[in-house]
Every structure is written in structure tokens, then in C-alpha cells.
Amino acid sequence: MGMILPEWINTLIRLVIPIGIILALAPVGMMYLTWLERKVIARIQDRVGPNRVGLYGLLQPIADGIKMLTKEDVVPAGADPICHFLAPVIIVVPALFLFTVLPFGPRLVAASLTTGLLFFVAIGSLGTLAIFMAGWGSRNKFSLLGAARTAAQLIAYEVPLVLSLVVVPMIAGSLNLVEIVRAQQGRWFILTPWGFTGFFLLLTAGLAEVNRTPFDLPEAESEIVAGFHTEYSGMKFALFYMAEFLSTLAMSGLISVLFLGGWMGPLLPDWLWMSLKTFLLIFVMIWIRGTFPRFRIDQLMGFAWKVLLPVSLANILGAASCVLIAGFWGNLLAALLVFGTFLVTTQLWLQPKPQLTTRWVQVGSS
Amino acid sequence: MSDRVIYLFLGLFGLAALVVPLLPVVLARFVAPKRPGQEKLKPYECGMEVEGDAWVQFRMQYYLFAILFVVFDVEALFLFPWAVIFRAAGIPGLIAIGAFVGILALGLIYAWQEGALEWE
Known part of the structure; x- marks a missing residue:
């Protein structure tokens, strides 16, 4: 038993450490993502963004967190x-x-x-x-x-x-x-x-x-x-x-x-x-x-x-041709397949809608 | 790590991950003020008087898209095992999966023709 217990603890520690790391880092990463997003969007819109709480507004996510915590639910x-x-x-x-x-x-x-x-x-x-x-x-x-x-x-x-x-x-x-x-x-x-x-x-x-x-x-x-x-x-x-x-x-x-x-x-x-x-x-x-x-x-x-679904299906065929034909011609065929599907489906998608008289519409709009 | 240990890990992770959303919500229960009022607890409708109930039947169209989704998601699920053994399966495998996807693609074209993909 003396030999088994350390082994068991060892496994447990190996399981717990990654849990701790992910659960600690993911929320922190998310908090600073909000800061990054606000800063970048602000620059794009010719503003400064958060800059009051801490250096470059780096403590802003924490201030936001405290604010959210003290708001009525x-x-x-x-x-x-x-x-x-x-x-x-x-x-x-x-x-x-x-x-x-x-x-x-x-x-x-x-x-x-x-x-x-x-x-x-x-x-x-x-x-x-x-x-x-x-x-x-x-x-x-x-x-x-x-x-x-x-x-x-x-x-x-x-x-x-x-x-x-x-x-x-x-x-x-x-x-x-x-x-x-x-x-x-x-x-x-x-x-x-x-x-x-x-x-x-x-x-x-x-x-x-x-x-x-x-x-x-x-x-x-x-x-x-x-x-x-x-x-x-x-x-x-x-x-x-x-x-x-x-x-x-x-x-x-x-x-x-x-x-x-x-x-x-x-x-x-x-x-x-x-x-x-x-x-x-x-x-x-x-x-x-x-x-x-x-x-x-x-x-x-x-x-x-109408566009993404057909193109992704064409891309699967393209990948198959890249492997099975290989070389320049396989790659060319793949590129043509994807690009052709994209052009055709986009054209069909953007086409002005015909007046629909099928039963789908009657069921859908009732 | 063997797969069994990994699933044990994922189970433990799930339990531990529950703490992340629950802790702040429970903490907020002690910290946040609680002053309910009759007007405050009404559903938000931009300040207008609430008209009717929200729990109503809604459009058939959502159902159509859901059916299409099920068809293509199950298709994708079948594609993954084939994708892993794609090189070994070679041309015969490609033809088989091509026929499978082709039939579904015909279904998509039919739905498109019938106007099921139009969002009104």
C-alpha cells in the first residue's frame, strides 16, 4: 500500500496541475482580450480607448470585473x-x-x-x-x-x-x-x-x-x-x-x-x-x-x-485531387475546383430573387 | 497518458470548470444590491407597456433549417472516419464517399430550387 499511495497522488497531481493552469490562465487571457479589443477598436476609430485605470488602462478589465460584481442581478x-x-x-x-x-x-x-x-x-x-x-x-x-x-x-x-x-x-x-x-x-x-x-x-x-x-x-x-x-x-x-x-x-x-x-x-x-x-x-x-x-x-x-457549404464540399474534392493526382496538375485542379465553385455559387447567391410561389413560402409565412 | 486517464482528467476538469462561472455569480449574490420592483421585474420592451406573452409558437422556417442542419452535420460526422483513412482507402474510397456526398448535394440543390434556403 505504501507503494501505491504515492503513485496515486502522483497521477492526481499530474491531473490537477493542468486544470489549475487552464482555469487560471483562460479567464485572465479573456480579461486582457477585452482590453486589447477596446484598445484596437479605439485606434481604428481614431480614439484613445481605456487609459485611466492603471498604465495604458491595463487595470481596466479588473475595474470592469468589480463593477459587474456589484451590479444588481x-x-x-x-x-x-x-x-x-x-x-x-x-x-x-x-x-x-x-x-x-x-x-x-x-x-x-x-x-x-x-x-x-x-x-x-x-x-x-x-x-x-x-x-x-x-x-x-x-x-x-x-x-x-x-x-x-x-x-x-x-x-x-x-x-x-x-x-x-x-x-x-x-x-x-x-x-x-x-x-x-x-x-x-x-x-x-x-x-x-x-x-x-x-x-x-x-x-x-x-x-x-x-x-x-x-x-x-x-x-x-x-x-x-x-x-x-x-x-x-x-x-x-x-x-x-x-x-x-x-x-x-x-x-x-x-x-x-x-x-x-x-x-x-x-x-x-x-x-x-x-x-x-x-x-x-x-x-x-x-x-x-x-x-x-x-x-x-x-x-x-x-x-x-449557398456559398460556404458548396465551396467547403469542393475543397474536400480539391484536397483529394492534391493527394491522388499530386504535383502541379493536382494542385491546379484543386484550385480550379474551389475557385470555380466559389464563382458559380456567389453568382447564384447574389442573383436577384425570383418571385417565390412554392408551398414553402405559404407555410413559412403563415 | 492513456485515453482512460485523459477521460478521467476531462471529467475532473468539467467539475472544476463549474467553479469559474459559479463563483462570481454566488459572490455577486452577497455583494450586489437587491432592490426588486414591480416595474423593474417586467420584461424589457424599450419602456413600452408589455404586450402579450413571449412564449409563443414561432416560424416554421427555423425548423426547415434545423432539418437541413441535421442532414449535413451527420454527413460531416461520417466524413471524419473516412478522412483519417483517406490515403489507405484510395480511389474506391473516394468514389464511395463521393456518391454519398453527391446524393446529399443533390438534396441541397433541390432544397435551393424549392426556395427552402430563402430567408423571408
Whole structure:
């Protein structure tokens, strides 16, 4: 028994340390992400941004946290109290789970699952459930409308997101994220025709999955107040933002792992390269937010189903041709397939709508 | 670490992760003021009198998109195992999966033709 106990403690410690690290670093990373976003957006809009609390406003996230903590938590009288309470709690947990499979180095990964990629996607889509709980539980028209819209958007972009991921295990031959980074030794996947397309597909669908501009319809203030979290205040409201920023962080991490070579890079340590790539992608996302206007709902749904979905299917064929035909002609065929599909579907999507008289419309509009 | 240890880790992580959202919410319960009022607890409708209930039936269209989603998400799920063994499966595997995806793509074209993809 004397021999078994230390072994057991040893395993426990090895399990507890990564839990502690992730649960401590992820919220801090999220807090400074809000600071970074406000600073960058401010610069883009020719403002200074937060600069009062601490040097360069670096203590602003802490001040925000204290403010949120001391705000009254209003629960509408008609709301479903359990649903209303559980939604913000449920939405944060999957967002934290995403970090367990992200590798920051060959051995710097909390859970090197053989099905890591699938796990990431499966856990990542759980947020939809919490969002619908929030909208339904609030018993508010804006909340319900916002939640229904969000659910529609998330499931529409889930499809191209998942399909754009398929090309990676095709080439890497594994769903393990560590193995996927190893397969990019010498050549990052973004430098191949299918990887280049996959990168942009994933970036676009990823932006939509984490509800960021230009896909931030769930929070379109001008139309539906604050969407599904209209009836949330104080700390519960902050938790929705926390989940959103955590997912943004995790999504950028996933894109760097799958297409930008993860931890690989010269000179600097592994974890630093991975963090740099992740933050570069986040910077691009903030930049997009500062530059693009919001989609309209019909454009948004049309874009997912009519452009992204066919292009991601074509990209799978493209990746197959890159491997099976190989060489210059395989790459050319892949590029032509993707580019051709993109041109045709965009053309069809942007075409003026014919007057619809089918039964779908009659059922839908009644 | 074996896969069993990893799943044990994920289970522990899930329990520990619950603390992150619960701690501030519970803390706020002690720190935050609590002054409910009849007007304050009404659903927010931009200051207008609340009209009707929010728990209503809503549009059929969401259901259509949900069905399409299920079709293509299950398809994606079937694509992953094929993707992992893609090199070993070679051309026959590609033809098989191509037929599978092709049938679903025809379904998508049909839905598009019928106007099911139009958001009114």
C-alpha cells in the first residue's frame, strides 16, 4: 500500500496541475482580450480607448470585473428561474473545455485525445443550447427572437465549419491535434491550395460561430436590443461575454493549430509561437470588426448555405485531387475546383430573387 | 497518458470548470444590491407597456433549417472516419464517399430550387 499511495497522488497531481493552469490562465487571457479589443477598436476609430485605470488602462478589465460584481442581478418576474440561472453557467463551461485539447507545444497539451478535433467541434457547439436556454428562460420577446436567430445562425455555420475541417485529417491522417501539428513539419497547411481555402473557410465560419462582426446579428442592438441576453445584468451578463471571448480565443488557437503550424517556428519557444499566432488571428478578427458592417439576416443565412457549404464540399474534392493526382496538375485542379465553385455559387447567391410561389413560402409565412 | 486517464482528467476538469462561472455569480449574490420592483421585474420592451406573452409558437422556417442542419452535420460526422483513412482507402474510397456526398448535394440543390434556403 505504501507503494501505491504515492503513485496515486502522483497521477492526481499530474491531473490537477493542468486544470489549475487552464482555469487560471483562460479567464485572465479573456480579461486582457477585452482590453486589447477596446484598445484596437479605439485606434481604428481614431480614439484613445481605456487609459485611466492603471498604465495604458491595463487595470481596466479588473475595474470592469468589480463593477459587474456589484451590479444588481435582475431576474424578470415571469422568467423560468432555473433556465435563466443555468444558461450563463452552462455557456462558460464548454468554452473552457476547448482549451484542454489545444496543444501549446509537443508535450504542452492537457488532453492529447486521439479524437481531439472532433471533441473540439462537439464541445464547441454546446453553446447553442445555453443560448437558447437564455432566450427561452428570459420570457422576453427580444430574447426569444435573438435566441432563435442565434440558433439558426450557429447551426447554419456549423456545417461549413465542420466540413472545412475534414481536409485536415485527410492529409494529416489523424484527428489528434498534436499529430496534426507534427504533420505540418516543413510545410504549414495554409501553404497548400486546399489549406489556403480551408483557412479562409474556417476563419469565416469561425467568426460566425463565435458571433463576431460581421456575423454579430445575435447582438444587433438596432434590431433586437441585446438579443438573447437582453434580460441579463451584472455577473450573469459578464459570463456571456466571458464565454464569447473564450470561444474567440479557442477558435483562433484551433485555426493556428490546423493551418498555421501550431507551435512550430524558429528561435522562440513553442508556447510563445502558438500564442503569437493565436493573437495575430485575434488581431485580424478585431480588425475585421472595426472595418466591416453587419450582414443582413437573409444574406447571412444565404451565404452559409449557398456559398460556404458548396465551396467547403469542393475543397474536400480539391484536397483529394492534391493527394491522388499530386504535383502541379493536382494542385491546379484543386484550385480550379474551389475557385470555380466559389464563382458559380456567389453568382447564384447574389442573383436577384425570383418571385417565390412554392408551398414553402405559404407555410413559412403563415 | 492513456485515453482512460485523459477521460478521467476531462471529467475532473468539467467539475472544476463549474467553479469559474459559479463563483462570481454566488459572490455577486452577497455583494450586489437587491432592490426588486414591480416595474423593474417586467420584461424589457424599450419602456413600452408589455404586450402579450413571449412564449409563443414561432416560424416554421427555423425548423426547415434545423432539418437541413441535421442532414449535413451527420454527413460531416461520417466524413471524419473516412478522412483519417483517406490515403489507405484510395480511389474506391473516394468514389464511395463521393456518391454519398453527391446524393446529399443533390438534396441541397433541390432544397435551393424549392426556395427552402430563402430567408423571408
